[in-house]
Amino acid sequence: MRLLALAIAILVPHIVVAAVDDPPAGIALQQHGHGWAITDPKGMTLYFYLKDSLGKSTCTAVCSKMSPPAVASGDAPTGGNWSSIVRDDGSRQWAYRGRPLYRSLRDSAPGDTNADEFNGLWRVAFRPIPMPPGFSFVSTALGQVLADQKQMTLYTLDKDKPDGSGCDESCSRDWLPITAPAMAHRFGEWSITLRSNGARQWVFRGRPLYRSAQDVRSGDIAGHTPDKGWRAVTLEPPPALPVWVTLQQSDAGELLADAKGRTMYTFTPAGRGTAASAEVDTHAPQVDWEPVWAEPGAQRFGSWVPVPRDDGRPQWSYRGLALFTNTNDVTPGDILGVRGSDLRFATVMRSGAPMQGIGQ
Amino acid sequence: MGPQVVSRVGRVAVIRPARVLCVAVGLLLPCLSLPTLAADKTLSFAIYDWANAIYQTRFADECPAGLNLGNDEFWWRSLSKQDRARLTNNGLHESGNRYNVALKRGPKQENVCLDPTVINDPFFRTVEGSISYGENIDGTDDGHSTPKTCSHQKFTGPDGTKGVDNQMYRLIGCIYGWREGGLIDPHANELRAASGLGMILVEVTGVSDSRNDDDVTVTFYRSIDQFALTGASKPLPFATYRIDTVQGKPRYGDHLKGRIKDGVLTTDRGDVRLPYYGNYAFINPVIRDMAIKLEIAEDGSASPGMITGYYSMDQFVHYASGLGGIIPVSYYSCPGLYAAAHKLADGYPDPKTGQCTMLSSAFRIAATPAFIQHPELRNARK
Numbered sequence: 001m002r003l004l005a006l007a008i009a010i011l012v013p014h015i016v017v018a019a020v021d022d023p024p025a026g027i028a029l030q031q032h033g034h035g036w037a038i039t040d041p042k043g044m045t046l047y048f049y050l051k052d053s054l055g056k057s058t059c060t061a062v063c064s065k066m067s068p069p070a071v072a073s074g075d076a077p078t079g080g081n082w083s084s085i086v087r088d089d090g091s092r093q094w095a096y097r098g099r100p101l102y103r104s105l106r107d108s109a110p111g112d113t114n115a116d117e118f119n120g121l122w123r124v125a126f127r128p129i130p131m132p133p134g135f136s137f138v139s140t141a142l143g144q145v146l147a148d149q150k151q152m153t154l155y156t157l158d159k160d161k162p163d164g165s166g167c168d169e170s171c172s173r174d175w176l177p178i179t180a181p182a183m184a185h186r187f188g189e190w191s192i193t194l195r196s197n198g199a200r201q202w203v204f205r206g207r208p209l210y211r212s213a214q215d216v217r218s219g220d221i222a223g224h225t226p227d228k229g230w231r232a233v234t235l236e237p238p239p240a241l242p243v244w245v246t247l248q249q250s251d252a253g254e255l256l257a258d259a260k261g262r263t264m265y266t267f268t269p270a271g272r273g274t275a276a277s278a279e280v281d282t283h284a285p286q287v288d289w290e291p292v293w294a295e296p297g298a299q300r301f302g303s304w305v306p307v308p309r310d311d312g313r314p315q316w317s318y319r320g321l322a323l324f325t326n327t328n329d330v331t332p333g334d335i336l337g338v339r340g341s342d343l344r345f346a347t348v349m350r351s352g353a354p355m356q357g358i359g360q
Numbered sequence: 361m362g363p364q365v366v367s368r369v370g371r372v373a374v375i376r377p378a379r380v381l382c383v384a385v386g387l388l389l390p391c392l393s394l395p396t397l398a399a400d401k402t403l404s405f406a407i408y409d410w411a412n413a414i415y416q417t418r419f420a421d422e423c424p425a426g427l428n429l430g431n432d433e434f435w436w437r438s439l440s441k442q443d444r445a446r447l448t449n450n451g452l453h454e455s456g457n458r459y460n461v462a463l464k465r466g467p468k469q470e471n472v473c474l475d476p477t478v479i480n481d482p483f484f485r486t487v488e489g490s491i492s493y494g495e496n497i498d499g500t501d502d503g504h505s506t507p508k509t510c511s512h513q514k515f516t517g518p519d520g521t522k523g524v525d526n527q528m529y530r531l532i533g534c535i536y537g538w539r540e541g542g543l544i545d546p547h548a549n550e551l552r553a554a555s556g557l558g559m560i561l562v563e564v565t566g567v568s569d570s571r572n573d574d575d576v577t578v579t580f581y582r583s584i585d586q587f588a589l590t591g592a593s594k595p596l597p598f599a600t601y602r603i604d605t606v607q608g609k610p611r612y613g614d615h616l617k618g619r620i621k622d623g624v625l626t627t628d629r630g631d632v633r634l635p636y637y638g639n640y641a642f643i644n645p646v647i648r649d650m651a652i653k654l655e656i657a658e659d660g661s662a663s664p665g666m667i668t669g670y671y672s673m674d675q676f677v678h679y680a681s682g683l684g685g686i687i688p689v690s691y692y693s694c695p696g697l698y699a700a701a702h703k704l705a706d707g708y709p710d711p712k713t714g715q716c717t718m719l720s721s722a723f724r725i726a727a728t729p730a731f732i733q734h735p736e737l738r739n740a741r742k
Binding site for chain 2: 035110215216249250251254285288328335336338339340341342343355356357358
């Protein structure tokens with residue numbers, strides 16, 4: 001039996017997740033429900049640059065001014081997932097699993113993730129919780145939820161037990177059991193149960209996993225119906241919102257609005273992904289656009305930061321971008337500010353990508 | 361008679377967008393049609409094409425001065441020869457690549473589409489012909505002003521119908537982008553087909569006879585699904601679409617009373633809010649005094665139909681002036697369009713200023729038969 005287990009472990013090495021190894025002195029980990037954010041010792045978020053290859057940084061010159069490398073000392077101890085790479089100028093840079101790590105000048109405080117998804121080239125450096133192959137997590141209105149490899153939300157049924165599914169053949173037309181390969185085996189918080197038809201079904205934290213036939217797109221949570229016992233597997237709740245922020249339904253999905261229900265838009269001065277400065281630019285055109293004003297003395301709340309306009313009056317910003325409302329939006333949920341003629345404004349969605357006047 | 365479904369409230373429904381197909385499909389997907397009162401049937405459609413109804417002759421007789429000039433031409437004609445050469449790389453930098461520069465024609469370099477009031481463009485050309493698609497919306501024979509309308513000229517329909525109102529056509533009928541070959545509506549339809557955003561569902565309930573019934577209800581929903589397309593990218597008939605809901609209630613759902621005569625569905629007029637997504641923009645106008653006309657074949661398919669009513673001038677001008685890269689290939693001036701729209705608007709005067717705020721309009725629609733899945737029906741099946 002031991003030999004069999006060993007053979008499985010060798011044949012399916014990616015199912016066996018390495019133990020969490022401690023980061024080196026120049027790196028810290030911030031625990032979240034869905035894993036660990038990789039930061040510098042001060043808690044400032046570190047990022048991956050998607051143009052990089054393993055062991056090689058391609059963010060140099062102008063790029064490295066906005067996104068300086070996480071510098072490692074020459075004698076920094078490495079091991080496990082942690083290493084240091086040599087940059088073109090001879091300096092050393094921390095890397096996680098061979099991928100170089102960077103800070104961002106767009107962040108001003110610990111926990112900021114203002115550069116995440118910036119230009120489609122930057123991602124928050126993150127180590128997810130141990131998961132078998134084929135699993136991931138996805139951002140939804142409920143927060144970070146467990147997902148399959150297509151990033152479709154996964155669910156559990158309250159009445160299920162670790163050793164069996166209460167969702168029979170009829171039920172499984174709407175709730176698709178997440179099957180486990182024949183060679184998969186239990187580890188950590190993951191186990192496997194045998195369904196009545198002989199299929200093996202993944203179990204996470206003691207509950208069998210399902211996908212909902214009602215979900216169509218990644219990020220959908222249509223199956224989340226706690227009153228019927230079905231719950232999305234929520235790993236990390238969404239960030240709290242300031243009290244003056246409201247949620248509104250729109251044709252683009254659930255979005256964030258001001259206290260009066262007016263849709264809020266972020267302003268990127270030179271268009272999508274082209275911000276060249278860490279400063280929040282509040283100089284949006286005045287026609288059709290009004291700043292989202294902050295009360296004098298308003299305090300930062302997570303990613304929501306009051307910034308002074310030229311006349312000193314404070315305006316709210318979100319994730320490093322100034323917030324505006326559009327005067328053409330009359331009723332809550334209107335999004336007339338999204339237009340092909342002006343790509344500098346984007347809605348702030350509860351989850352998923354912001355909506356802009358260009359193909360999404 | 362098609363298969364019957366008993367809903368949780370115990371009423372009996374008969375599924376029948378099309379008898380034969382529905383039997384086959386209905387057996388497989390019995391939960392997907394709407395249960396209504398006994399012996400009533402439901403006809404459901406998804407609108408996949410939406411375009412302004414533009415009557416045009418081969419040589420544009422309706423626009424005797426010709427079609428409109430584009431913003432780009434207004435721009436370069438305003439420049440000295442030296443500046444034309446400098447700003448266009450001696451003409452090599454084409455209009456499609458310089459439109460962001462060409463739009464900044466305001467006295468302080470304002471973008472004249474984002475702010476169409478900063479300059480006046482002369483010579484905006486509107487339709488001068490006498491024929492148009494559409495219907496008599498205001499009920500007058502001559503377009504004289506009423507408490508609900510402003511004075512305007514009437515058209516005659518291509519079939520000889522008198523008293524047709526379509527000031528939207530008068531406004532945009534001489535703009536290449538809205539005419540045959542223009543990109544505006546086809547591009548919007550393509551984007552909707554690709555994204556599903558802004559899909560309008562039409563549900564006809566209370567149908568006792570799908571060829572002749574003098575009392576039906578027509579409800580308009582928004583779908584949250586993407587279009588089901590065939591391999592040739594055409595809409596797949598009898599696909600299933602879910603309604604956009606919040607807390608179990610439809611986000612859209614205005615309805616009109618109507619009738620079917622010899623297979624042609626028509627409705628009374630009423631205010632209907634519809635979703636619209638096209639050319640990367642969202643608008644959701646309430647079409648006032650709206651009516652729909654749709655010809656329904658025996659097999660449940662629908663011929664192209666028409667929606668008429670008063671369309672918000674502000675939302676239309678906002679949409680038209682925000683089309684970005686579509687503007688240079690559509691040939692119109694935003695300031696010219698803005699001014700002409702205010703001049704031509706014929707519906708719902710502002711009580712303070714008297715300025716009419718809406719444009720009588722006609723839209724060609726194409727719809728495919730569909731199943732509309734109401735959220736409560738999933739429960740009915742269990």
